[in-house]
Amino acid sequence: xxxxxxxxxxxxxxxxxxxxxxxxxxxxxxxxxxxxxxxxxxxxxxxxxxxxxxxxxxxxxxxxxxxxxxxxxxxxxxxxxxxxxxxxxxxxxxxxxxxxxxxxxxxxxxxxxxxxxxxxxxxxx
Numbered sequence: 599x600x601x602x603x604x605x606x607x608x609x610x611x612x613x614x615x616x617x618x619x620x621x622x623x624x625x626x627x628x629x630x631x632x633x634x635x636x637x638x639x640x641x642x643x644x645x646x647x648x649x650x651x652x653x654x655x656x657x658x659x660x661x662x663x664x665x666x667x668x669x670x671x672x673x674x675x676x677x678x679x680x681x682x683x684x685x686x687x688x689x690x691x692x693x694x695x696x697x698x699x700x701x702x703x704x705x706x707x708x709x710x711x712x713x714x715x716x717x718x719x720x721x722x723x
Contacts, residue, residue, distance in 0.1 A: 606715035
């Protein structure tokens with residue numbers, strides 16, 4: 599399941615662009631690879647990030663995985679529901695399992711369309 603209206607990174611994050619903001623989460627592929635998510639490390643609201651800075655992390659029964667900022671920006675909101683219910687990422691990675699909202703000045707570059715992300719996955723990456 600790869601929603602066509604989102605953009606993707608090779609680090610298995612999805613992005614929903616909305617004017618000067620981008621909502622970020624991890625893909626269905628990523629949550630399946632991680633297994634049951636037990637903790638989400640959320641950043642502080644108003645934290646300013648550069649592209650590729652670690653903005654948080656997801657811990658599962660199998661591994662810990664960092665989440666990276668796709669572009670410079672400021673954390674505008676975090677999904678507080680993940681504090682008490684981190685498994686929302688497993689249950690609804692593209693909806694209720696979103697992680698952060700980043701306020702940006704310019705759109706991220708080098709993102710993959712749904713078709714390109716699917717092709718990337720099929721290459722065995």
